[in-house]
Amino acid sequence: MSLRLLLRSLPACFFLLRCAAWLAPGRERAEWLAEWRAEVWHVWDSYGRSSQVTDLCLGAFQDAFWLRWYSPRSMARRVLRTGSASRCSAWLSGCTAISFVIFLSLPGARKAMSPSPYWNADGLVMISSGGYAGTQVPTIALQDYQSWKTSTRHLFTGIAFYQPIHKRVHIAMHRGTELSIGRASDNLFKLLNLPASTYSGDRASGQYAARLFLSQAAWRELFGSDAGVIGNHTEISGQRVVIAGVIAQDSSQLPGQVDAWLLEDERHLDMLPGNSKGFVVAHMRTSGPHRVDGWRTMNVRSEEGDNDRFDCISLAQRSRLPFSIFLFTLIVAVVTLPATTALPLGEYPRVSGRLPWAVRGRRWLFLLSKVSLVVPLVCLSSVDVAYGIPSLSLTSTQYIQLGLSYFGFLFAFRWILQDQRKRCPVCLRELSNPARVGEASRNFLAWNGTELICAGGHGLLHIPELPTSWFSTQRWLYLDASWGSLFSEGCVPFAGFV
């Protein structure tokens, strides 16, 4: 039997109806299904296996959906109603979720917010040319590094160099691929205290070979996560190297995206041109006057007698920086908020005491939920923008995050208060139908301002045009149940967080 004929059979049609019935509201489902079954049975009885039966059944989905949507108890309709608190929360949650997805998809942003992977990060510093701190561009010449190895012993307990390069790696017989490799001095992993630096199998045989550490992604992609490749030899542009291990995905937060690390001894590095640029990592002495807690400038007198300026930034400070900026801007935004908008939410009469605690509490819960959604939204968005652009220097990144975070918090908090003020305290929906009441010329004799009403019939909001000593802020007037007949939707059954 073909699929088309199967779909036109009576059991298949009844199955479709049963599926559609799940869309219909529970109370009406049985009657709805009985009517549709009868209709389908009659059509099938009159026309047999024809396309009319299937077409009729497919229309049942639309009918069931209509019933669901226009049901007075339809939760979806109540949640998505224009101006409802749930719609506002759903919108904010959606934006926060999108920022989080963007954050996860941007390696720069993810790396900036993850904690430092180095246990001794407090003593580790990244040295770069003045003004280039935090960039992804190598700025230190190899010859500088070589001179610092001896001249900075009083400052550093260890100093390492690395240089991102692109080289062809031999994978199998007649097969190779281009990889981004971090060519580094032999002591880099020891300095960073990464566990992968312990392999030294080849030295036992007396023949030196540089050690290659693959990133997890490269190991998975090139070698299919085969643990057997560890200890094997391979070639990188003709140079014989040993695959010494695999390093964890986020074990390195150093600038420069690399697929593998190639650790070479100093003799091999010395063969490189002196002016080739790379990055330098050093470990500060933990005691003494030169300790770096954050940012320090290092001046080095060159052979020509000029003073070359270098920035030393602590790796621990670097990893904490986005969070520090976020906290700082949050505090400053809260402090400066009263300068942009009034903080009081308005006057609500004592009659609200008759309202159940749950209804009164929902208003504050909604305010709290908005704050708790806005804070991560601003934080993630600012980090996404600031750290999503890899070519920016650390200074530029900080300023971008600072600006976005501060103005983001300020405007978000301002919006939260303004939004809260224009909502009904009972059902939390946005007030509507603004009406001008009074005349401006009579401001001191009579009330003059704007009046808004809750479409659910819970009350009226009076906003004075000019705050006076007897009407300084907006005032809410509760309407009793006798007004309910004037409103299209009964206020009592639907009052609440919808």
Add this chain to the structure above:
Amino acid sequence: MATEPKLSHTAAMILHTIQAGQIYGFSVMEATGLPSGTVYPAMRRLERDGLIVSKWEKQSIADAEQRPLRKYYKLTRAGETTLEAMHKRYPLLKKMISDPEVKNA
């Protein structure tokens, strides 16, 4: 002043069809040529607005003919008033679907 309910042409056509004697969903579909996904939701709306009412047929009739119970629709007084107004608004409505009396004549 009584407010005249505003119906779309489709809803007016369905109302006219029911008044013309097509009293269950599929017969309305056949008479109007509209798909089931349009006819049934429109009939629900008309019933919600009080222009038509639905009624299940008697169990004994269905049992005698050995078939499932069927739901029939008919116009209310408000529906008849609205349909008269719709005939003025859509004059071609009567010509599109003829009355059963006319059909039998």
